[in-house]
Amino acid sequence: MKNTDYYKELNTSQKKAVEYFDGPLLIVAGAGSGKTKVLTVKIAHLIEKKQIFPNQILAVTFTNKASKEMRDRVNKIIKKKTIDLSWLGTFHSISAKILRKHAKAVGLNHNFSIIDQDDQLRLIKNICKSDNIDIKKISPNYIRSIFDKWKNLGWYPEDVVLKKNQTLEKSFLNIYNIYQRKLFDLNVCDFGDLILHCVKIFQKNPDIEKMYSKNFKYILVDEYQDTNHIQSNWLKHLTAYNNNICCVGDDDQSIYSWRGAEVKNFLEFDKNYKNTKIIRLEKNYRSTQNILSAASKLIENNKNRIGKNLYTNGDNGELVSVNCYRNGKDEATGTGDIIENLKKKYSLNNTAILVRAIFQTREFEERFLKIGLPYRIIGGVKFYERAEIKDCIAYLRVIYQSKDDLSFERIINVPKRSIGDATLKQINEYAKKNNYSLELASKKLIELSQIKPKSKIGLNSLTKLIEKWRKEYLNKKNHIKILQMILDESGYSQMLKDKKDMENENRLENIKELLNSMKEFDNLESFLEHVSLATSIDKDWEGEKVNLMTMHASKGLEFDVVFLPGWEEGLFPHQKSIEEKGDSGLEEERRLAYVGITRSKKITNISFSMNRFYQGDWIESMASRFIDELPNANVRKSNIQKQNDDFDLNQDIEFENEIKSPGWIRYQKRIK
DNA sequence: ATGAGCTAGCTTTTT
């Protein structure tokens, strides 16, 4: 095997990391040190040099985006036809794949549906209602977060261990029991179950564990610092036979502890896996010296870290600028001005504004619309979480899986069919009593003429339609045609057309896009599987636009120019973070700052404002403590006083038709 | 069953 170009490009420690194949390996990879490169080259080497079958490699990421990128890059390296890396995916997608094969082992049917947070919440609310639990006293959202926590710890209801003082949690245990039973009845899983069920299957069935762990000759894990307890457990099972695991991560970029991630997994990797080899990647290929020094000095204020010395061969570059503005509007205006100046040299696509909380994008949006600076918002409401998209999917799910009561309940009165709480309650009770699905219960109640006349008409037509659509599905009608049929015949399209406001036009657009994205799938089944685990469809990347997103969402990305606004005490570090988690909360906020700064390749602009309009009030704010932690040698501080550049609301500006972000809609409402 | 009107609460959110 000759040394190929991609291999020559690696530095010494990267090469070492690629070539260390057998036994546990932990790669401590600083920001911008080329960790994805190492992982992808390693996969290529395993296939080409070590003659490992692609389907004997397990490669795990956290996001769909990361696995897509990894797949693309491996394919680029191995120039042959697309290789079958069937076990490259997210923790959840791989778990779902395993679980489909062994669903029976945990009491599920192989065609189970995967439910999201929204469905979880509705289910919990339903349980609370029938159990007479006062939702006002305990928020269902809190209950859900506790369930998730338990699942992340690997606990079925019977495994839950509580301390004496956890009385509130104790009262949730009964709900957890009912909730889990309900999930089985409905033949559905929540996200947490996907991984938890797999671990339980491995625990109870050594033969299944052996089958998989024997097959996976090599296991690679990206962003290891973000794994939680159950994920680390899951990996332990899958490494049982061959014990070849390579994990890549950066403890300084652990920013998801609130989602159950435990840096402990990363810091104590060598305790969990005996004879671990540790390799550090400390050469940074991304940022200038000034940016790197600023980030490094800042993160040194954290006590709980491995510690590393990042270096770069690059030049010093520009100083990191720290700008003080009078208020949020000035900050948005000033930022816009700087972008206008820089955009000849650095493209807008390579410019990003990274915020702590998504609401902060608003002021920037308003300003950018005003001056006609194109932008895109990454994050916010996910495509597949939009109500209209969820409605479409609920219709499809009901057809695919008649037991899916959650979906049935979602669409029973959408569009309006005069079926309200009372009727729904009646159906629910009848279903429960006879152990029917809601759909079956509805049909029976109609037959028995027990539904109020007005509701009966609506309900009857719905059940008849569902039967008709299901027949079409069983006759192998194309899934896109089926959805079009549903939209027409249910009156859903009409409902959206009737209300002629902007939002509904948007909704119709989104549905068109959904129909379009369905083309990529052969059948309804594979489409539904994709949808349950996906959050977005790739789009809106065309054109030159400034990127606005949260710092969380920016992890793994890089830009020439990065703006970090709103560095004020209370907002960043966020008050809540410190209140809830104290010092460890503060350290996580600092890691977030570190992630933010290290996204930048050339220019970094940090800013704060002395006054901010926040939650309906003007508050005086102080510069974030993080600003004081930046090294003076690498920073240039300035006070920016804008002239009286008040927003002129009467100006007529033609907006590009495509910009229909929340900010644009708000803006439209305001100027009307 | 449904729309108007009021109130509480307001971070991050890979799946």
Add this chain to the structure above:
DNA sequence: GCTAGCTCAT
């Protein structure tokens, strides 16, 4: 200041 989610009157 905004808005989701509930209550209450129609």
